[in-house]
Amino acid sequence: MTMLPDLTKTTLALLDATDPLASKRDAFFLPDNTLYLDGNSLGAMPRVAALRAHQVLNEQWSRDLIKSWNSHQWIDLPHKVGEKIAPLLGAAPGQVICCDSTSVNLFKILSCAMLMQPGRTKILSQAGNFPTDLYMVQGLASLLGEQYCQLVLVDDSPDNHALEQAITTEIAVLLLTQVDFRSGRLLDIQRLTQRAHEQGVLVIWDLAHSAGALPIELDACHVDFAVGCGYKYLNGGPGAPAFLYAATRHHDRLTQPLTGWMGHNAPFSFATDYQKAPGIAQFLTGTPAIIAMSVLDAALTVFDNIDMQQVRYKSLALSHCFHHLVTMQPCLADLQLITPLQPSARGSQLAYQHPHAYALCQALIQRGVIADFRAPNILRLGFTPLYLRYVDIGTAVTILANIVSSQEYLKPEYAVQQKVT
Amino acid sequence: MTMLPDLTKTTLALLDATDPLASKRDAFFLPDNTLYLDGNSLGAMPRVAALRAHQVLNEQWSRDLIKSWNSHQWIDLPHKVGEKIAPLLGAAPGQVICCDSTSVNLFKILSCAMLMQPGRTKILSQAGNFPTDLYMVQGLASLLGEQYCQLVLVDDSPDNHALEQAITTEIAVLLLTQVDFRSGRLLDIQRLTQRAHEQGVLVIWDLAHSAGALPIELDACHVDFAVGCGYKYLNGGPGAPAFLYAATRHHDRLTQPLTGWMGHNAPFSFATDYQKAPGIAQFLTGTPAIIAMSVLDAALTVFDNIDMQQVRYKSLALSHCFHHLVTMQPCLADLQLITPLQPSARGSQLAYQHPHAYALCQALIQRGVIADFRAPNILRLGFTPLYLRYVDIGTAVTILANIVSSQEYLKPEYAVQQKVT
The missing domain is CATH 3.90.1150.10 (Aspartate Aminotransferase, domain 1)
Known part of the structure; x- marks a missing residue:
């Protein structure tokens, strides 16, 4: 510049x-x-967010009540919003879904990724990563036991290359935030993902501070998983639902543990046994937050033709x-x-x-x-x-x-x- | 009658x-x-729900932006809404919090309860329970391994007492829904909780189809944990945030795995290590869904003086x-x-x-x-x-x-x- x-x-x-x-x-x-x-x-x-909230309450919920799940396509919102976010992430269709919070989505992805890496127990991150990311790893470790899951932190800086040196075949998962919430430092997704894959490490990128702020190329960089936030640069409103990306190549072998009814292959069959939905829908858990997700859906239209x-x-x-x-x-x-x-x-x-x-x-x-x-x-x-x-x-x-x-x-x-x- | x-x-x-x-x-x-x-x-x-949504968007988020977390007490909403729901559950203050979905909250509680029952591995429920409850157990089992967590189902009916007979010292956790989503059958919380406690079993009640519809006495029945839904009889809107109850006597020894930043003892210290908040706040995970939770908060006022x-x-x-x-x-x-x-x-x-x-x-x-x-x-x-x-x-x-x-x-x-x- x-x-x-x-x-x-x-x-x-x-x-x-x-x-x-x-x-x-x-x-x-x-x-x-x-x-x-x-x-x-x-x-x-x-402005369109306020209009949409008004519609969802005063025209949909109030007037059409339960019928709105079909007549206003509420049931499709997690996919619809996911597909609106996908181009901002450089993601082809079928890989992004909107649901829950960033933290909850991270837990799903962390669990999946660890199950995909038998024999490896370490999740590598930066000491300065946004705390909720580190806490969710600690939460998973508390559940699985330290012998199955440990958080490893490095004090990386632009000068010391500590992160790259720490990416070894001992690591199961690399969990990084693309833009540091404190310093604003931007990590190189392409380089770090490649380094990780060379060592057989799966990568999870937290895009909370980058989605909607800069071009992202998840598919081109062969990223495995990503999560991110709906209420920062995506302007979805306070506590907006978050998003989750999982590369298509992994879909068939994923087992995420928050197996709520919305992630079932046939939720309305009310079957006793869980059978995961195909594709990205397997990451849904509970009933989608329609009011909040509608607001985010509307907010995302500001990115049209951008x-x-x-x-x-x-x-x-x-x-x-x-x-x-x-x-x-x-x-x-x-x-x-x-x-x-x-x-x-x-x-x-x-x-x-x-x-x-x-x-x-x-x-x-x-x-x-x-x-x-x-x-x-x-x-x-x-x-x-x-x-x-x-x-x-x-x-x-x-x-x-x-x-x-x-x-x-x-x-x-x-x-x-x-x-x- | x-x-x-x-x-x-x-x-x-x-x-x-x-x-x-x-x-x-x-x-x-x-x-x-x-x-x-x-x-x-x-x-x-x-009607007040639509007014509140209008306020949150057009007067709070839009005008006061990030300052609203303090000036409109957004940060207090999970507790405030929890305390509004508490009297409907027969719960003294400090035991109910509003967050996430019923399914996600159930995962937190299931994980806590299993960790409190070393040596016991079985979660007992009814074959006809709402599927998401069963699926969340299956999800936890998939993560922990079947040797640590198994779902046991009985075909209970008002005539066969199968449930009570199945509550034995082999069971870690009894997970039941108070009102069956299909049949509308109402279970006796007092009797089943007492039977469970006699066998050293912890109880989790799903109140999705009862909260707001009938008097509930969680404290008086010495219930351990409960979860429930904000969008049925509580009228909180489609996909409204859910609630979670944990009896005060358990608070100090709980370890729930979805340890997001909002459940930290000091979220805004941005510490690297998770330290759980005291009391019911330990069940918070990500950033609260303010728009949706505000709508539920307003909707609950219809229960004033009821x-x-x-x-x-x-x-x-x-x-x-x-x-x-x-x-x-x-x-x-x-x-x-x-x-x-x-x-x-x-x-x-x-x-x-x-x-x-x-x-x-x-x-x-x-x-x-x-x-x-x-x-x-x-x-x-x-x-x-x-x-x-x-x-x-x-x-x-x-x-x-x-x-x-x-x-x-x-x-x-x-x-x-x-x-x-």
Whole structure:
């Protein structure tokens, strides 16, 4: 990416004027006087999502009641939503389904993968991986016993190649998150998957912080399994259902343990014995969350006719502008970027360490710039190309610089950590 | 219950006029020209549910975005909804939480219970239990291995006491559904739990077909664990989040395997090691489904100031009237009731076997009487005291008699089984 010579307001406005994604902003409801840099935590609301919720309650559930399972195709939603997400993941049809939470889906996949690797007991991940991923491994290990399942963690960094060295024939499963939730570092799916396969290791990618933010090529990279989140860059609403990817080549030999009735080959035969459904449907468990899944289904239409390369370009450009403007402000010298700067190594967020990161974040929020704090000292800023403008970036950095230079963030009300998410 | 001497329209209207729950009907949206006898499958929509969905999308998510986790107490919803459900189950505070699906919650509880019973490997249930319950046991067994976990099924009936005889010291866990989804038979929680405890067996009750339909006394019956559904008699909407009950006395020694970040003692410390939250919060897994859970939260307000004994009385009276009217119609003699008639042995539904049950159900639906078919030959009718009137019962039976006497149900369009739920 070329360094922009002069990021004046005029330049930023010009970037907006030539932005091929600019019109997508209208698809979202965005509150007044708010610059939202936290779409990596909870995506903003597509207007169509509210319309769809209204329909599902006031036209479907209320009027057509139980008949809606057929007449409004509720029963098809897990597949329909899965197939809408699939192109964002580089997945051919029949491999993605929408259901449950990321954590629950990860448990299904982890269990499957371990059963496919008799004689291997180790699940390898990064020490800094999102905790729920590590906790789900620990939960599986508590159930199976440590002799059958152990979590192995490495402190990987862009410099030490610790991860690659740890991928050996001793490992059963490699569980990684493509974009690190703290640092925003982006891992190379293609390279790490290939390395894993060379050692007979199955891979599970958590795409929570990347799906909808950048192009992903699961099929082309021969990924085995993936999970991800519906409420971040996919804008499906708070606690939206999650998704799960399993490569077709594995479908016939999978045994996932959360064998609820919706994953049965013939759920409405009410047979006593479980017989798994063919294909990706085997990953369904309980009755699908229709209201929530409908909202996600509608939200995904904002990705219609979108080129993910354009999304990626704008994401990198927005964050590049942000950091460039930060470096131009002497008062922001204490903000230490922990996100790798090169485009191939970062996702769609920037993370800065600062001794007063919590207070800074609170002061920003008070001024309408919604950023995020991650313990112990990280100010996290997410860049969502579908609804952020270049001029917003300029305004956000100006406000940040103002808060720092005025020492506004030292106000006592910003000192206590009360934020829970 | 006294047999009503003469169930004329006038008598039924009089019963409505003196019904203490009559005013609750206004709390629901009910479509015109529809008699809804399927609230045991999907509850009707409380009007307040639609209002709440509108609020959560158009005032909370859209406007306050990520801040809503605190400002709208999203983070408290699993507990708040759990505590609203608790009184309907006879559960003191701190023992019920709302999360995930019934199936997923059952897996958590089954795993916990098995770990509490070293040396015992058998999970006892009824052959006719709702399939997802049996499938989840089979899923756990597939993961643990048959030597550690086996499902044992008995063909219990009100006459043979097979269940009680099968509860021995060989059994680890007794898994039963209080009201049978097909027959509507009601099991005696108190007696079976006591019998189980005498043999050192832990009990799990599935309350899917009873919670919100009849008074339940989990604490008084010393039940160990329970799960249940949010979208039947609790009217939480299609695929609403489910609930889970765990008696306080067990909390400290439980290890449930779906250890997601929300069940961590300090989720926002983002620690590498899982440390379970105290109390019922240890059963949380992923990020709560806020939109769906908010709808359920609102729907539960229809139970405010309701006496569950009155609900039970009306439920029995509605079904009693229905069956009495059926027996008065000679043309309905082929409908064979498989639900026990005595009040202590039935829930809030009636089930009739009929060789043309599917066609009858379709013809009823065509005429606006929404009933339910369960393979192979069961016509199922649910009685929801909060929004059904006595006069509705009269109308429904009249329509049913008309369909049978006219042989309308033999029309070709009712012959093919297309209904999926």
